[in-house]
Amino acid sequence: MAKKKGSVFYKCSACGYSQPGWLGRCPECGEWNTLEECIVDPNAAGTAVHDKDSAVKAKPVPMGKIQIQDDGRISTGNAEFDRVLGGGATKRSAVLIGGEPGIGKSTLLLQTAAGIETKGRILYVSGEESASQIKGRAVRLGLQVDSVEILCTMRLEDILDALDQINPSVVIVDSIQTVYSVQAGIVPGTVSQLKYCSNELIGWVKERDSVLFMTAHVTKDGQISGPKSLEHMVDTVISFERSGDEFRFLRAQKNRFGSVDELGIFEMDSDGLKCVADPSALFITRREGGIPAGVACVPVFEGSRVFIVEIQALTVPAKSSLNRVYSEKIDSARVSRVAAVLEKRAGMKFSDQDIYINVAGGVRLTESAIDAALAAALYSARTDLPLPEKTLVVGELSLAGEIRPVTKLRQRVKTAAELGFDRIIAPEKELGSVRAENIKALVKLLFAKGS
Numbered sequence: 001m002a003k004k005k006g007s008v009f010y011k012c013s014a015c016g017y018s019q020p021g022w023l024g025r026c027p028e029c030g031e032w033n034t035l036e037e038c039i040v041d042p043n044a045a046g047t048a049v050h051d052k053d054s055a056v057k058a059k060p061v062p063m064g065k066i067q068i069q070d071d072g073r074i075s076t077g078n079a080e081f082d083r084v085l086g087g088g089a090t091k092r093s094a095v096l097i098g099g100e101p102g103i104g105k106s107t108l109l110l111q112t113a114a115g116i117e118t119k120g121r122i123l124y125v126s127g128e129e130s131a132s133q134i135k136g137r138a139v140r141l142g143l144q145v146d147s148v149e150i151l152c153t154m155r156l157e158d159i160l161d162a163l164d165q166i167n168p169s170v171v172i173v174d175s176i177q178t179v180y181s182v183q184a185g186i187v188p189g190t191v192s193q194l195k196y197c198s199n200e201l202i203g204w205v206k207e208r209d210s211v212l213f214m215t216a217h218v219t220k221d222g223q224i225s226g227p228k229s230l231e232h233m234v235d236t237v238i239s240f241e242r243s244g245d246e247f248r249f250l251r252a253q254k255n256r257f258g259s260v261d262e263l264g265i266f267e268m269d270s271d272g273l274k275c276v277a278d279p280s281a282l283f284i285t286r287r288e289g290g291i292p293a294g295v296a297c298v299p300v301f302e303g304s305r306v307f308i309v310e311i312q313a314l315t316v317p318a319k320s321s322l323n324r325v326y327s328e329k330i331d332s333a334r335v336s337r338v339a340a341v342l343e344k345r346a347g348m349k350f351s352d353q354d355i356y357i358n359v360a361g362g363v364r365l366t367e368s369a370i371d372a373a374l375a376a377a378l379y380s381a382r383t384d385l386p387l388p389e390k391t392l393v394v395g396e397l398s399l400a401g402e403i404r405p406v407t408k409l410r411q412r413v414k415t416a417a418e419l420g421f422d423r424i425i426a427p428e429k430e431l432g433s434v435r436a437e438n439i440k441a442l443v444k445l446l447f448a449k450g451s
Contacts, residue, residue, distance in 0.1 A: 009207075010035040018208045019167040027120060028169070028209065073257075074170070074211060077115025080266060080275045081108070083303070084238060084250045086258015089116075089170075093257065094202045094212040096176075096231065099240030104248055105215040107141070107272050108240070109172050110134065112213065114143035120169025120210075122147065123162060127154040127178030127188070141272040154188055156181035156197045163204055171205060175215040176230075194230055202233055243362035247282075248273065262303030263363070283309045283361035284419070290389060294381030297392050297421070298373035299412035300365060306408075306415040308392070310360035311370065313377035315353040323350070327357035329364045330374065338374050338397055345401030345439045348382055369406040371397035372425070375439060376446055385447050388423065392416045393442070395427040401439040403427040 011018040012035055017028035025032050073088035082088045089095065099105050106129070113122050126134060131150045138145045151162050156179055163171065173179065176198055180188040184196040198214070205212040214234070231237045237254040250264030265282065266273040276282060284297065294313045299306050311330070318324070325332045325339075335357050339350040355378070359365055372395035380387055387393075394412055395403035405427045406412075413424050413431045424433040425445055436442040 009038055011038050012036075016209060020164050021167075072209070075117040076112045077117060078108075078112060078273075078275065080250060080264035081112065083262050084252050084258075084264040085236065086252075086255055086262075089211045089213075090235070090257040091209045091211060092206050093236065094198075094205060094214065094234040095236040095238065096214050096216060096234040097238045097240055098216045098218045100218055100242070103240050103242050104266075104268055104273055105240055106174050107137070107268075108250075108266075109174055109213055109215065110138060110145070111141065111143060111272055113148045113170070113172055114138065114145045116170055118169045121149060121166050122170045123149050123151060123166060123168040123172065125151045125153070125159055125162075125171070125173045125179075127152075127173075128175060140270075143272075154178050154180055156183075156200060160200065160204065167208065167210075169210055171201070171210055171212045173201065173212070173214045175217065176201075177216055195233075198230055198233055241362075241364075247276070247361070249363065259303060261301075263305075279305070279307060283307060283359070283363060285310055285360055291386045293384045293386045294377055296373040296377035296380065296387055298370050298394050299392060299416050299424075300367060300370060301408060301412070302363075306412055307363070308416060308419055308421070309363060309365065309370075311365075311373050311377045312358040312360060313374070313381040314356040314358075315350065315378070315381045316356075318352055318354045323353055323355070325355045325357070327355070329359035329362065330357050330370070331366070334371070335374065335378075337399075338371055339378055341397055341399060341401055341439060342375055342378060346379065346443055348379055350378070350382065353382070367406075368396040369394050369412075371395060372403050372427075372436070372439075372442060376442065379443060379447070383447065387446055390421050391423045391425065391446070392421045393425045393446070395425075395436070395442075397439065403436050403438055403442060409433075 009018050009020050010022045012026040012029060014031045014034045015026065015029040017026055022035055026034050072091045074091065075088045076082055097105055113124050131152050134150055149166065151159065153159065176194065177189045179197045180186060180193050181197055184192045201212055231254060235256040236252060239251050239253055241249040243249055246267055248266040248268055252260045252262065254260065265276040265279045267276055296311050297308055298311060300309050325335050327335050335355060339355060342348045343350050373393040375397055376387060376393045394406060396406055398404055409426055409428060409430045413433050416424050425436050425442060426433040429435045434445060436445055
């Protein structure tokens with residue numbers, strides 16, 4: 001029986017670019033006569049690739065002999081998107097973007113298709129909209145998308161055929177939950193369909209210097225619909241969140257090629273998504289009549305940037321014998337712990353109160369540096385005493401009531417001073433900040449008469 005012949009593709013010896021047909025000049029690096037014929041071995045356990053005159057299958061290589069190569073990044077043309085990705089989209093990677101319907105996922109990817117910096121071709125696959133609808137949105141947004149190629153289909157086989165024919169550098173699939181293959185049934189969106197179709201598309205880009213962007217809808221609790229294994233298959237998982245009607249937050253939940261701490265902030269208007277140029281003071285409420293009780297401001301780090309965020313607290317008598325905590329943007333367990341420390345160390349009773357916590361702007365806070373500000377907001381809400389104006393509080397709160405040091409305090413204090421805050425209460429003295437060692441000292445500094 002004759003062996004099945006392996007499929008052939010051509011790879012550039014200068015930059016590694018590959019495509020199914022031979023060309024005299026590499027479209028990626030521009031070098032002439034560098035495309036060499038290679039064969040994918042169908043009998044290998046993995047994806048074994050060898051040259052035309054070689055029959056060597058993939059073998060293990062000692063780690064010490066492996067040379068680190070630059071993955072290469074492609075700028076999306078969007079500074080905030082590049083920030084979240086870690087400096088741009090990495091070649092041979094798959095990016096999954098999850099968000100609720102109507103939040104702007106398609107708009108973001110259409111703007112990316114129009115602005116991404118690549119010499120290769122761009123394929124936009126849509127299983128939800130027609131080509132005329134996509135072109136109409138691009139015209140309304142003022143985007144130059146003439147070079148973008150549109151494929152409106154839900155069949156995986158059609159997508160793979162198009163990929164082999166045009167060999168794009170950037171592939172956008174909107175959304176992966178609409179794609180189906182006859183090999184996994186005929187109903188889109190099932191677990192088998194998601195895993196099978198995603199695996200085929202990811203496998204295609206991994207063999208070439210291409211980037212794959214996929215969108216996915218989320219469930220009511222914000223998790224990407226479908227199996228968690230879909231998140232394990234891709235290199236980057238990004239959540240797209242809403243803050244009111246205008247602002248959108250882009251945050252990486254997983255990133256093999258960058259940090260997961262960066263936050264991308266966009267403003268949505270009639271012209272699409274726009275990067276917020278100076279988000280430092282975005283979450284501060286400007287007031288003319290002074291700060292109300294229950295409000296405290298804190299400088300927080302999101303990736304490499306400092307934001308001044310306003311924490312709002314409200315306490316009301318519990319309607320039953322069991323008090324409750326209502327908090328979406330700060331973990332309820334953290335709120336309960338800080339309230340317990342205040343009750344034990346500062347003599348302020350919260351066990352008979354329902355506690356409501358909100359963060360202005362809708363940003364989610366997770367770092368421990370917000371503990372002291374959260375305690376100040378709770379104490380202010382319970383006593384109905386407002387904090388002094390132009391005052392910031394930062395620090396981690398221990399169970400013993402100590403205010404512990406936080407990282408990058410100098411940058412936090414510097415940013416606060418630039419935004420007009422003249423008093424910063426922190427666990428250490430830094431650039432004129434006032435030191436508070438414990439919760440009692442913090443309460444005295446904030447609420448004692450004449451302080």
